[in-house]
């Protein structure tokens with residue numbers, strides 16, 4: 404096995420994407436993804452049982468397609484990595500069971516790795532080694548976190564996280580309220596361009612002084628997020644227009660809602676980085692595709708002297724390549740594999756980059 | 761033929777069997793005591809079975825397709841399908857209740873009989889078999905009262921003994937905590953293969969839809 408550029412196969416099944424990726428060191432060979440997104444549309448959100456059923460059906464075909472496209476045989480693989488958590492427990496179990504079977508059949512070492520840290524690790528596939536003093540902002544339908552990445556393979560800390568809904572979840576719920584369909588992110592982003600972001604002043608969650616405190620004496624939720632109050636505020640707002648028999652100004656609401664989400668996310672991410680001496684920030688997760696988030700984050704990072712790195716869109720959404728990328732970094736760093744005896748951990752903390760044997 | 765059998769419809773269970781003509785030898789087996797640790801224990805259990813058989817690669821895999829609790833069931837299916845792909849060997853599906861039926865038929869019942877296991881939510885997964893163990897009807901999922909008035913084998917019988925008896929069925933006491941196991945499942949598969957009988961594919965028998973409900977607002981109603 405090449406320690407500097409191991410050939411690693413990564414498996415992802417924590418939410419609604421079945422992903423199999425193969426990397427050689429920091430080089431991406433293939434990123435095969437099957438999504439059950441279409442099946443969740445009529446429910447307006449991911450249904451865990453439907454996602455789990457889809458993972459079972461999609462896994463072997465996705466694996467087979469990935470190996471074929473990369474021109475790699477299972478025998479050539481140096482190690483296997485799989486998302487062990489956090490995520491939907493039933494969904495995780497499909498990927499983990501398949502990964503264990505692969506490791507068992509091939510005799511290759513297996514790593515049970517952290518999904519959130521993999522969103523950061525994917526950065527090595529686009530621009531090579533990650534910089535020092537690195538922070539990461541992860542925004543998706545399943546998570547909203549700010550991380551401090553002292554070492555990708557051994558020291559990752561959680562600076563802040565949502566205490567209720569994920570940002571992407573708030574987009575989905577608001578899209579549902581406005582009758583815009585699922586997923587909510589792209590449609591609200593597009594509609595917001597036609598609306599006035601200052602039309603309605605929606606609340607910014609956890610920004611009151613009692614939550615924020617000061618740099619010296621930080622409040623309990625200084626770097627945390629909350630989006631459930633915002634969702635309720637949007638619902639009340641729509642209700643009031645309807646009560647008055649007025650037409651609901653959907654574009655203005657979309658723009659104002661998006662501004663509230665993006666304002667608080669970018670402000671908090673930049674503040675967390677500044678206060679922790681992090682002058683590099685990596686953006687990841689499906690909501691990284693949001694145009695207003697990218698725009699405002701780029702502007703605020705630039706004013707704060709923070710260099711922003713955003714991997715290509717297909718690497719930001721959930722995928723197997725990110726799992727393989729982190730797996731390859733773990734192999735290179737000499738981290739011991741997890742083996743076959745582990746359980747999924749739907750609440751796996753970021754400090755557990757990979758599970759111990 | 762060297763066959764690996766897997767069933768996770770109840771507890772995680774795996775066995776390695778060899779057939780020579782009509783003689784079937786069980787080389788090893790392992791069944792978890794707990795019903796909720798399938799993904800944790802199954803792969804290691806298979807690994808040690810194979811190691812005990814000095815690493816010979818199975819020539820086929822038989823897997824229980826349920827019915828059974830969904831999450832656990834998928835662990836066995838994902839494992840079997842992936843092993844089949846990696847080893848490039850066929851994977852045969854077997855109705856999990858058949859495993860209990862095989863053992864029940866050996867008990868020489870005088871009539872048709874029913875095999876039933878817990879389906880949670882106060883229901884049973886069950887199927888009707890001929891006295892020789894041939895699947896006649898099912899599998900179904902229903903409350904105990906809907907089972908035919910026949911001898912009932914399996915852990916489902918133990919769970920709802922009073923209600924089954926009240927509705928005319930009988931409970932076979934020696935089988936009142938029997939779960940589908942990989943030894944019987946593999947035996948069933950090897951016998952079928954030897955007699956040229958077709959086995960199932962590996963599509964899971966969920967028997968229930970996912971519980972997802974379409975929210976009112978998605979049906980075009982605002983708020």
Ligand SMILES: [Zn+2]
Pocket residue numbers: 518522543545546688689720721
């Ligand atoms: Zn993710």
